[in-house]
Amino acid sequence: MSELDVIREIARQVLTVPTITGIPDNWLWDRTQRITRNIEHICRLPELLQSNVAIDRFCLIAAAYFSETGFAHYADAENTAARMVLADVSLSDLHDFSTQVVADKLAGALAGPRIDKINKIISESGNRRSEMTEAMILSDGRNLDDMGAVGIFNEFRRYMIHGKGVTDVLSSWKRKIDYQYWQARLKESFRYECVRKLAEQRYAATEYFMNQLAVENAAKDLEETIIESLDHRESAK
Numbered sequence: 001m002s003e004l005d006v007i008r009e010i011a012r013q014v015l016t017v018p019t020i021t022g023i024p025d026n027w028l029w030d031r032t033q034r035i036t037r038n039i040e041h042i043c044r045l046p047e048l049l050q051s052n053v054a055i056d057r058f059c060l061i062a063a064a065y066f067s068e069t070g071f072a073h074y075a076d077a078e079n080t081a082a083r084m085v086l087a088d089v090s091l092s093d094l095h096d097f098s099t100q101v102v103a104d105k106l107a108g109a110l111a112g113p114r115i116d117k118i119n120k121i122i123s124e125s126g127n128r129r130s131e132m133t134e135a136m137i138l139s140d141g142r143n144l145d146d147m148g149a150v151g152i153f154n155e156f157r158r159y160m161i162h163g164k165g166v167t168d169v170l171s172s173w174k175r176k177i178d179y180q181y182w183q184a185r186l187k188e189s190f191r192y193e194c195v196r197k198l199a200e201q202r203y204a205a206t207e208y209f210m211n212q213l214a215v216e217n218a219a220k221d222l223e224e225t226i227i228e229s230l231d232h233r234e235s236a237k
Contacts, residue, residue: 004061010105011065015072028072036064038141045194053133059114060134063121067138070097091126098122136191143189148202166217173210
């Protein structure tokens with residue numbers, strides 16, 4: 001088993017959170033695998049390949065595997081309230097928690113300088129002004145997972161944990177639209193133009209879905225069907 005395989009297995013164990021029913025919650029591990037796939041593809045972008053910039057792929061992939069572990073490390077299977085709070089942990093706190101996990105879990109598997117670099121990538125990924133290539137890639141890989149259908153799935157899960165319904169989701173979506181939240185995310189959260197354009201495409205697909213969700217939640221399509229039926233009957237007289 002390679003060093004990266006060992007790290008992957010350690011991360012999987014940390015990120016597979018036990019629940020009170022005994023059924024493992026693999027949401028964090030699933031998200032981490034998506035983020036890892038994202039960054040692997042970002043490393044192959046023409047704008048990166050053409051720049052001939054050096055990328056420490058080992059430390060980058062390891063950072064991706066552990067960038068979400070702060071959530072799992074502080075999740076208590078017996079404490080549902082704690083898990084609800086974890087859903088809203090700030091990015092800076094998440095990075096602090098995750099770097100602690102890296103230091104604890106990888107101490108026997110990797111040399112100190114590698115652990116330090118992995119933690120630097122995780123910490124710097126939250127800094128929009130960072131020029132550390134690995135941190136920029138990790139940031140884009142994580143932010144891309146917040147856009148599109150996957151992003152909405154993550155939002156729905158968070159609202160379900162808090163006991164909210166479709167109306168609450170739509171209200172939150174409307175507030176974000178009113179405050180131009182998504183426009184700001186698209187403008188400020190991505191360091192690579194190719195990733196930003198893909199995020200824009202994903203957002204457009206999400207917008208279409210949320211508009212349809214609003215129609216169904218308010219039964220607008222049913223109302224319009226009835227109105228059309230009444231108009232047809234009136235015109236037939």
